[in-house]
Amino acid sequence: MNRDSNGYTFGFAAAMVLVVASVLAFTASSLKDLQSENVRKEKMQNILSTIGIETDREGAEVLFNQYITEQLALRNDGTVDSTVDAFSDIDLALEIKKDPDSQRFPLYVAAFEETQYYIIPLRGAGLWNAIWGYIALNEDKNSIKGVVFDHQGETAGLGAEITQQWFMNRFVDEKIFDMSGDLVGISVSKTNNDPNDTDKDDHEVDAISGATITGDGVSDMIIERLQHYLPYLKATSADLAYNN
Amino acid sequence: MSQPKSNKKPAIFFVAKEREPLFSKKNRGLLKDPLDDNNPITVQVLGICSALAITVQLKPAVVMTLSVIAVMAASNVIVSILRNAIPNRIRIIVQLVVVASMVILVDQVLRAFAYDVSKQLSIFIGLIITNCIVMGRLEAFALGNGVWKSFLDGVGNAAGYGFMLILVAFFRELLGSGKLYGYQVIPDALYEMGYENNGLMLLSPMALITLGLIIWIQRARNRKLIEKN
Numbered sequence: 001m002n003r004d005s006n007g008y009t010f011g012f013a014a015a016m017v018l019v020v021a022s023v024l025a026f027t028a029s030s031l032k033d034l035q036s037e038n039v040r041k042e043k044m045q046n047i048l049s050t051i052g053i054e055t056d057r058e059g060a061e062v063l064f065n066q067y068i069t070e071q072l073a074l075r076n077d078g079t080v081d082s083t084v085d086a087f088s089d090i091d092l093a094l095e096i097k098k099d100p101d102s103q104r105f106p107l108y109v110a111a112f113e114e115t116q117y118y119i120i121p122l123r124g125a126g127l128w129n130a131i132w133g134y135i136a137l138n139e140d141k142n143s144i145k146g147v148v149f150d151h152q153g154e155t156a157g158l159g160a161e162i163t164q165q166w167f168m169n170r171f172v173d174e175k176i177f178d179m180s181g182d183l184v185g186i187s188v189s190k191t192n193n194d195p196n197d198t199d200k201d202d203h204e205v206d207a208i209s210g211a212t213i214t215g216d217g218v219s220d221m222i223i224e225r226l227q228h229y230l231p232y233l234k235a236t237s238a239d240l241a242y243n244n
Numbered sequence: 245m246s247q248p249k250s251n252k253k254p255a256i257f258f259v260a261k262e263r264e265p266l267f268s269k270k271n272r273g274l275l276k277d278p279l280d281d282n283n284p285i286t287v288q289v290l291g292i293c294s295a296l297a298i299t300v301q302l303k304p305a306v307v308m309t310l311s312v313i314a315v316m317a318a319s320n321v322i323v324s325i326l327r328n329a330i331p332n333r334i335r336i337i338v339q340l341v342v343v344a345s346m347v348i349l350v351d352q353v354l355r356a357f358a359y360d361v362s363k364q365l366s367i368f369i370g371l372i373i374t375n376c377i378v379m380g381r382l383e384a385f386a387l388g389n390g391v392w393k394s395f396l397d398g399v400g401n402a403a404g405y406g407f408m409l410i411l412v413a414f415f416r417e418l419l420g421s422g423k424l425y426g427y428q429v430i431p432d433a434l435y436e437m438g439y440e441n442n443g444l445m446l447l448s449p450m451a452l453i454t455l456g457l458i459i460w461i462q463r464a465r466n467r468k469l470i471e472k473n
Contacts, residue, residue: 009331016338020345027352034356042359057359 040088050136050146051110051117068119070109076100078231092123093130096225105228115139120229122149124221127213129153131162131221137176141233143200144186147171149218159214170197170205176226178203183230185223188215266392274396278404281468285408286459290376295409296451298368302425305413307361308368309406311354313399315346315372316381320398322346323386330387339382340373347372377405412454420445 002008041057044064048055055063073084084090086106095103108119116139123132129152136145147168154160161167171186174197178184189204190212197205207215264271284290298304319342323330330338351369354362362369372378381401386394417423422430422441430439444450463469 003329003331004333009334012329012331013334013337016341020341024345024348027349031352031356035352035359038355038359 043087046148046150047108047110047119047121047134049148050119050134051112052146053112067110067112068108069111070107072107072109073104074107074229074232076103076105076228076231078229078233078235092121092132096123103228105225107229107232110136117145118233120225122221122225124217124224126151126154126162126217127159127211128155131214131217133221135171135222135226141237142177143173143175144171151214154214155211158208158210161208161211162214162218167205167208173200174205175201175203176222183223183226185219185226187219187223189219190215271393271396274393275400275403278397278400279407280404280462280466283404283408283462284377284401285405285455286462287469288377288380290380291405292452292455294368294371294375295405295412295455296448297371298365299409299413299416299451299454300420300446301417301423302410302413304361304364304368305406305409306425307354307358307365309402309409311350311365311369312372312375312378312405313402315343315350316378316398316402317395318398319343319346319378320381320386320394321391323382324389324391324394327387327389335387336379336383339379343378343382344373377401408455408458411458412451415454416445416451420450 038057041060044060045055045057048060048063048067051067053063053067071086073081073086073090075081081104084104086104086108090104090106092106095105106121110117110119118137118141120135120137121132122135123130125131131149131151131154133147133149135147137143138145149162149168151160151162154162174186176183176185184203187204188207190207192202192204192206194202194204195206278284282288285292285295294308298308319339322342323339326338347369350372351362354365354369381397385397389397414424417425418429419442422428422435430441442450
């Protein structure tokens with residue numbers, strides 16, 4: 001056979017594509033269960049870490065069931081839809097594109113160290129791709145217990161630094177409502193004259209140099225996602241105005 | 245698979261005649277040379293980019309080494325098996341497809357069995373495809389040599405690459421974070437006396453400088469690498 005003929009070349013290419021495609025498809029589908037199990041446990045791990053429970057992925061499920069007492073799927077008017085499983089039925093990426101009437105947002109209630117925490121999942125856009133995370137509110141539904149962020153493809157060393165503990169620690173004790181009780185969220189600010197984040201009443205944290213757009217993405221994501229929970233938070237607590 | 249007659253390829257020289265022992269001197273050379281005399285990073289200056297990127301800590305460097313060994317050995321073997329069937333005009337594309345599918349396989353396996361590591365390496369695993377060492381060895385060696393030799397060449401070069409990676413990562417993690425493989429090795433007492441981790445070690449420029457120092461030391465003690473002019 002002539003190895004340099006066009007027919008041979010085309011035939012070889014076609015056969016190669018078929019073989020490679022089937023091998024890859026087979027591997028991907030046979031490993032899928034293991035992979036999604038890892039993703040599921042990581043989600044539990046992330047939720048737990050917002051309220052200060054550090055665990056490895058294997059131990060996450062037990063602790064999650066132990067400390068997360070309620071998993072609510074909320075409508076935009078603040079009522080609970082009990083037909084939806086908050087943990088596994090809601091994919092936030094798809095949910096935020098739906099029309100407001102059919103949106104359901106998960107809220108995890110945790111009981112840990114004799115207090116209740118409210119954990120809200122976040123999702124938004126960074127510079128290159130999606131960013132997401134969880135934010136845990138203290139019992140007053142105003143100050144922050146802890147946050148965790150993750151990203152798909154932010155620049156290593158710049159935007160990707162939002163996943164670092166030192167950045168996430170800046171959010172602790174910041175407040176999402178202002179003095180008059182309006183939801184203001186937390187903005188990642190470049191003009192914040194408070195580099196050590198000692199002022200916990202300014203609704204601002206210090207930004208990361210070189211990560212402006214990722215930082216803005218974090219600010220937007222926090223205020224936009226919290227918006228959906230406003231009716232619920234208002235309905236379940238008498239006074240959300242600034243309390244020192 | 246049919247074995248069409250090819251008389252252009254030097255492959256014939258190696259496969260034919262007497263059977264060579266599996267670990268003949270020449271074959272051992274294929275494994276050993278890339279570790280020192282012909283190291284892909286310090287001598288051939290291939291794969292520098294990834295050597296800068298993933299040497300902040302030992303753990304990703306070790307995993308990257310293992311992944312590259314797997315990818316290079318497998319793709320060298322596959323290309324070597326197919327070497328007489330691959331149409332000359334699309335051989336680069338074929339090599340690319342082989343490497344890319346191996347990389348995706350490694351990525352999928354890591355995601356299932358070593359999720360944390362795969363998250364850490366995510367982008368760099370994909371970049372194995374563009375790692376010059378892999379394509380370079382396929383084009384320069386596997387296309388013209390038998391399966392066993394190609395396998396040894398793949399493992400040898402990947403190991404030579406990994407050896408440098410681990411060496412650089414060792415110094416960067418030790419001096420940059422005072423840890424090795426994630427465990428603290430510099431005693432707290434030293435920190436109390438005023439010792440500080442060198443943050444610069446964590447940034448890529450120091451990887452390049454570390455690599456430069458390694459090349460210096462290597463050239464100083466290996467006579468074969470000293471240029472004559």
